[in-house]
Amino acid sequence: MSAAVPRVVLVDDHGLFRSGVRGELGKQVEVVGEADDVQPAIELIGSLEPDVVLLDVHLPSGGGQDVVQAIKASHPEVRFLALSASDAPEDVIAVIRAGARGYVTKTISTAELADAIRRVAAGDAVFSHRLAGFVLDAFAAAGGPGGSASEPKPSFDPELDQLTAREREVLRLIAQGYTYKEIARELYISVKTVESHVSSVLRKLQLSTRHQLTRWAAERRLA
Amino acid sequence: MTRCGSAPNDGSDAVVVSCGFAVFVFMPLQWLRGPRAHIGKNTGPTLIPDRGHQGSLRVAPDGEVRGSGAMMESVEHPERWREHRGGDPFGHWHRGPFWLRNRGNGPLRRDQDDRLVGGVAAGAAAWKGVNVTAVRIVFVLIAIFSGGVGGAVYVAAWLLIPAAGQETSIASQARNDPRGIRLAIAVASLLALILLAIGALGDGWFTSWAWPQVISAAGLVLIWRNAPPDEQAGLRHLIEPLESTAASSRPGRRTALRLGIAAVLLLGGAGWLFSARFSLALLRPLGGVVLVITGIVLLLGPWWLRIARDLVLERAARIRAEERTDIAARVHDSVLQTLALIQRRADDPQKVVQLARMQERELRSWLFEGRDPNQPDENMTVASGIRQIQQDVESRYGVPVEAVTVGDCELDDSLNALVAAAGEATVNAAKWSGASVISLFAEVEPGEVSIVVRDRGQGFDPEAVPEDRKGLAESVHGRMTRRGGTATVTSGPGEGTKVSLKMPRSATQPRPSAASRS
Numbered sequence: 001m002s003a004a005v006p007r008v009v010l011v012d013d014h015g016l017f018r019s020g021v022r023g024e025l026g027k028q029v030e031v032v033g034e035a036d037d038v039q040p041a042i043e044l045i046g047s048l049e050p051d052v053v054l055l056d057v058h059l060p061s062g063g064g065q066d067v068v069q070a071i072k073a074s075h076p077e078v079r080f081l082a083l084s085a086s087d088a089p090e091d092v093i094a095v096i097r098a099g100a101r102g103y104v105t106k107t108i109s110t111a112e113l114a115d116a117i118r119r120v121a122a123g124d125a126v127f128s129h130r131l132a133g134f135v136l137d138a139f140a141a142a143g144g145p146g147g148s149a150s151e152p153k154p155s156f157d158p159e160l161d162q163l164t165a166r167e168r169e170v171l172r173l174i175a176q177g178y179t180y181k182e183i184a185r186e187l188y189i190s191v192k193t194v195e196s197h198v199s200s201v202l203r204k205l206q207l208s209t210r211h212q213l214t215r216w217a218a219e220r221r222l223a
Numbered sequence: 224m225t226r227c228g229s230a231p232n233d234g235s236d237a238v239v240v241s242c243g244f245a246v247f248v249f250m251p252l253q254w255l256r257g258p259r260a261h262i263g264k265n266t267g268p269t270l271i272p273d274r275g276h277q278g279s280l281r282v283a284p285d286g287e288v289r290g291s292g293a294m295m296e297s298v299e300h301p302e303r304w305r306e307h308r309g310g311d312p313f314g315h316w317h318r319g320p321f322w323l324r325n326r327g328n329g330p331l332r333r334d335q336d337d338r339l340v341g342g343v344a345a346g347a348a349a350w351k352g353v354n355v356t357a358v359r360i361v362f363v364l365i366a367i368f369s370g371g372v373g374g375a376v377y378v379a380a381w382l383l384i385p386a387a388g389q390e391t392s393i394a395s396q397a398r399n400d401p402r403g404i405r406l407a408i409a410v411a412s413l414l415a416l417i418l419l420a421i422g423a424l425g426d427g428w429f430t431s432w433a434w435p436q437v438i439s440a441a442g443l444v445l446i447w448r449n450a451p452p453d454e455q456a457g458l459r460h461l462i463e464p465l466e467s468t469a470a471s472s473r474p475g476r477r478t479a480l481r482l483g484i485a486a487v488l489l490l491g492g493a494g495w496l497f498s499a500r501f502s503l504a505l506l507r508p509l510g511g512v513v514l515v516i517t518g519i520v521l522l523l524g525p526w527w528l529r530i531a532r533d534l535v536l537e538r539a540a541r542i543r544a545e546e547r548t549d550i551a552a553r554v555h556d557s558v559l560q561t562l563a564l565i566q567r568r569a570d571d572p573q574k575v576v577q578l579a580r581m582q583e584r585e586l587r588s589w590l591f592e593g594r595d596p597n598q599p600d601e602n603m604t605v606a607s608g609i610r611q612i613q614q615d616v617e618s619r620y621g622v623p624v625e626a627v628t629v630g631d632c633e634l635d636d637s638l639n640a641l642v643a644a645a646g647e648a649t650v651n652a653a654k655w656s657g658a659s660v661i662s663l664f665a666e667v668e669p670g671e672v673s674i675v676v677r678d679r680g681q682g683f684d685p686e687a688v689p690e691d692r693k694g695l696a697e698s699v700h701g702r703m704t705r706r707g708g709t710a711t712v713t714s715g716p717g718e719g720t721k722v723s724l725k726m727p728r729s730a731t732q733p734r735p736s737a738a739s740r741s
Contacts, residue, residue: 129625129627129662129664130625130627132627133627133628133629133664136629136666137629137630140629140630140668172664172666172675175627175629175662175664176627176662176664176675176677176721177625177660177662177664177677177679178677
């Protein structure tokens, strides 16, 4: 984890929510700027170069993924933590696949949010319990281990298309509300290892070209 | 067209012409409207419980008649709307003589949702419980064979039958409109004069056919002036294109050519028709009819198409407006009520949190899963069982439950036992653990279903369980082992409690998307 207090930009179209987050986070992070829409956010982030952008999934003129994509091209070192009230799987998956390092719901407690920001700033991935459930579901629906033989369009790297047993184990525990520390104790591994498993899941989620992943998200919506 | 062969008498030609007219008007109209009629079916979960849809009748037989989805337009998320009316459309017909049947359909009202002109046919169809297309065809046939009287009768019905959802008819409105009545009389008398003039020139059948239309015109004037705004807009749609056909603001060469050819065909065909009336040759009037019809189609074809298109668009707009009303009603019934409750309970943080969470879950399931929380799930699945546990525990004990479900399948006996055991474990945690939140995690795998109930509460020493909790643990355990499942309880003082439940699945109903893992 970085020693310094992470510099954070808030992107959310609700002014009340921004000031609430800013007030609650207090000294745990340094809020250097706020934006309320896609275009102002891109300009602000470009000029401030914060450590972490706390990004609402839904913005008035587009999705949070537009901000992520625009910034990723010019400032790859800026990290994004997606924040949403909706939990609609396809929104979450879209912003994660665009490059966000994590996703939390707006009902998260202040302490957990500050912790999540610190972890994203340090380069780790942050999954809410719901996102962990989505990912498990997505990869199970996409075939799961050993199911790739019948798949019509495997990814370039087939490893990207499935989770290892350990990764599934970690995700299950996250879905059950475990913290990283509790997971480490439960599985007799170090917190660092837990973090690397989650990062690896994030990488697969972002890089897998498996079209089932997107189709799954679309189907979830229809269920 | 079979009447063509009958001995020429006063009016048979009119019948022939009108037959053709009906075919030309109705076929394209029905075809254009056809696929979109499904929109009406999918207005979805009726959130305002009784919107007075007599619709189930008109929907089902209709939907079958109109087949292909070639022109199916993208209704916003039709998949979200669950067809819930269903059932046999004729199921509630009473037995008995036909004039006593179908009294359950409410009073006769003009149907504003499925109208072509005034909604009389659609209303009558819904009232009698028969196919609306059949009613329309019968209406047109009556209008033709009654020598035009049918048109006047239709206009009268339009005037006298109130629209759906309204108490007063247009006629009762029109009584208070002396200017409208004067205008109607003026139009009728003007038309009557013209008809008298034509009659004097010696053409009996045309005037006999046209006289009832004088009444229709007068009635239409009254409707025009006194109908509710949306119907007036509909009428304006009908007439505007006709005005532009007659006096186009920018008379292009194509329009001029079209009008010219139409005029020649009309005059030629009419002349042929008139001369043929005095001839016994059977095929010649047919030629005249063809010419007249072609002329009419050329003259009015684009107008018909536009009317048809406008009708369809207008209908779609009406349905969208209804959806908006639904959403407004939903927001009012649930969200605003909850907000009001929260304001009144502001001094009780736990109650506020509970209310907010319940509202959140309800809204979310309605928005993202298309379920109406007030309608129970018919097919219980693992996911719906978990949702139910979450709902019950949150509302009864005020403890938030974070539920995550991975995969899904239908419940059989042993899975029912699993869900019931999970429910018991969750209630137990809510009652005794003192935790601020309970995690509920269910995963459906091809071979087994597992549910984990976990809290970070006070926990307990499994060796020294108080009697009242032991009973519960045993009942959870018993439920599981009787069906071949397992239950593991992990806990320690200050460490929270974790109940892991696993139940093997019977080999049937694997979810197709996850089947490959076995």
